[in-house]
Amino acid sequence: MAKGLTKRSENYSAWYNELVKKADLAENSAVRGCMVIKPHGYAIWEKMQAQLDKMFKETGHYNAYFPIFIPKSFFSKEASHVEGFAKECAVVTHYRLKNDPDGQGVVVDEDAKLEEELIVRPTSETVIWDSYKNWIQSYRDLPVLLNQWANVVRWEMRTRLFLRTAEFLWQEGHTAHATRQEAEAEALQMMNVYADFVENYMALPVLKGVKTESERFAGAENTYCIEALMQDGKALQAGTSHFLGQNFAKAFDVKFLDRNNKQEYVWGTSWGVSTRLMGALIMAHSDDEGLVLPPRLAPIQVVIVPIFKKEEELQAISQVADDLTARLRKLGLTVRYDNRDTHKPGWKFAEYEMKGVPVRIAIGPRDLANNQAEVARRDTKEKAIYPLEGIENKILQLMDEMHDNIYQRALAFREEHTTYVDTYDEFKRVLADKGGFIYAHWDGTAETEQAIKEETKATIRLIPLDAPEEPGTCIYSGKPSKRRVVFAVAY
């Protein structure tokens, strides 16, 4: 199955596209820019969803569901939202088809034109704050801590599976608070929840920080974000959390009576991650043989493959394999015993390598005789023989070891690809030679940010939260700077 997977070193982009298809994760559909998420890809997304949903609920949030359509006029209500937000949206103008009077097919019924066009949601702040207006009257109604799992549409011109698609799946949190402090703390908290998830489940280290004004969400006062580094030295924004101030409350007239009986506008946040995380997961860890999945998100964590020639051998192996499967499941692991006789072991090995199954256990007649099994781990491709007795605990332990190993590998890669530069020449040289994150001084102006972007394609990914104050001079303008910011070329 690995036949034809381009090497990362040859063409990283081709490698990614081929991997997504060969590992059966997703494919393009008949509709431009819209993907089909195939069962193996969707199973990984489901594990991500389940964990994130748990973390949202543990931090006090509830799920709800708001309409997919937003009246066109809603977009004009928050001035910077409509200005800053891309206007590439799917626009619904009619509500009926009819039989084509001239032919076989169907045509749009021009009599069924909507009075006001509806936009397929690109994000739901407007329609949600329109509801909050009716829900919130007093400080007793606050905070409102909601999340929704939904599909959204942004009409992208150049699309790539998972990384940038016209329709994608995501969650969007939308919260309302009585005070600025509480809303700011919420926005920060959710950035930390995202970082926790990406590091401890996706095994991917992230930088935490805030966006510059020009990279901020349209309508936000502050945008927190996490950024991860891919194996080609490009950055990927893995999640954002916005402090909205009172902007949407003012746009949709959401006021409340505070504890002092005074009318105030409500404070808001919004935060989201999407199926883009699938792209990050694939690109961060995988190798030239296929997908490498972090064990905590792998839909199948252990596959058992019998090695046999005769039917009696399969029967004897199956007894041991069934028992082992039961023992592994008892420990909470997801196990597949692949006893198909339509495919050879070598074919199966390649398939599970391509699909990223963390642990493969092979059992043949000689293993049976010795009460042992061969265990291969996907991350390092190391094989080892273990006695069958107690092997399940070994495998369970291996899950954590593999998680740590993948994380440490990604961290080491990021550290190798993190450079501090003090001149623009050096900046351009590092970008060209090895990419990665570049810590450099910036004068704080949008003009400089824009000029660097145009000349090098690198953008300011974030202003790190934990960056120490360090006086310096801007690599581009030579003007004074108080601290370094992080540049990179990004997905």
Added chain:
Amino acid sequence: MAKGLTKRSENYSAWYNELVKKADLAENSAVRGCMVIKPHGYAIWEKMQAQLDKMFKETGHYNAYFPIFIPKSFFSKEASHVEGFAKECAVVTHYRLKNDPDGQGVVVDEDAKLEEELIVRPTSETVIWDSYKNWIQSYRDLPVLLNQWANVVRWEMRTRLFLRTAEFLWQEGHTAHATRQEAEAEALQMMNVYADFVENYMALPVLKGVKTESERFAGAENTYCIEALMQDGKALQAGTSHFLGQNFAKAFDVKFLDRNNKQEYVWGTSWGVSTRLMGALIMAHSDDEGLVLPPRLAPIQVVIVPIFKKEEELQAISQVADDLTARLRKLGLTVRYDNRDTHKPGWKFAEYEMKGVPVRIAIGPRDLANNQAEVARRDTKEKAIYPLEGIENKILQLMDEMHDNIYQRALAFREEHTTYVDTYDEFKRVLADKGGFIYAHWDGTAETEQAIKEETKATIRLIPLDAPEEPGTCIYSGKPSKRRVVFAVAY
């Protein structure tokens, strides 16, 4: 909180509408026909989803995700699908907005007109079979057993929360098989999965059967369905499962090489349930004080309310309540301890009654002194005093008792509202007097079916699967009939 809930006996329809809002389940949005599912409503839907998803996976299905948009031309490919399926759809014609040159807002950018219009999916057979064409070449690729959780849009003119909305949430299974027998068995199996779910989780008895030709899904050869009876004597279709024959395979040219190396068209099924089930759940069990939730789908199964005047009393009660909460959770129950001092116990009692929490435990100082608690069950409103020791097992047992009681109550109601009639006069009289399911003879023609529908609003809900052969004469035409079918006025 119960103030103002119309009695069922006065106006069942008003009672339902008020209940949906007062129990905080859903509300209308700014977009015509699209609802907002509020946290309490969504939490019930999540429990439904979780259980159904488990049952789908246990029967070998995987989840996937297909695009929300369907090219207009796809609908014309399956002749009866386009003929029979309602053409009330949301039609996307443009992909960009622009600032209004004459004003403040945004307008549709006429330069961004799509070459072919896209339809927001009303159901996904077409776009999914278009993908299956690329996935299926040989019998080895079969069966394909997929399900998707998604939102769909049908532009309904008259909408009601949960029961009929322009956008709704649902799951749609789409399977492909090598033989007719296998596909027929799949369609039947999924009807049984639905019946199992509705009876054993929603505590609602259903009839199982097949639809008449005129009530069949557009593009299906056979439609299995389950039907439940509401408290006003009207029927509600709770789920359908379609045997599609080779119709969609032919329309989208999906062929495979069978075991004899012969090219054949693939056999298909599709099956779905939606947020309409929420409507059934609410209408089937609830009473004039509010929602009655079947315990297995209640987001909060037990609420503990402290009865206190002084702070010391609350402290003492809280110690016992925290311990009890822990013991109940250990048994897998979802518990809320409502120790808010902003609301009186009476207010809390009414609120949890309205929201349908199955069991309420009240603990006051006298209960503490006697090591006891007062337990109220929502279904019968009976109260009883139990010793605190071992009370958690009593509550756990109560969950099953309440499930059975609600189910039996609904079953008794259905039996009282099931009538066998042999004349059209009797048929009309029963419809007018008590409604419910009416078993009557029908001559098997669409004309008779249509005439009865026009004259009485009653439709043939199903031809029961387990109906014995029983020769008779059609109540309308007097022509011969082989077995009775089930009529009702339906939602």
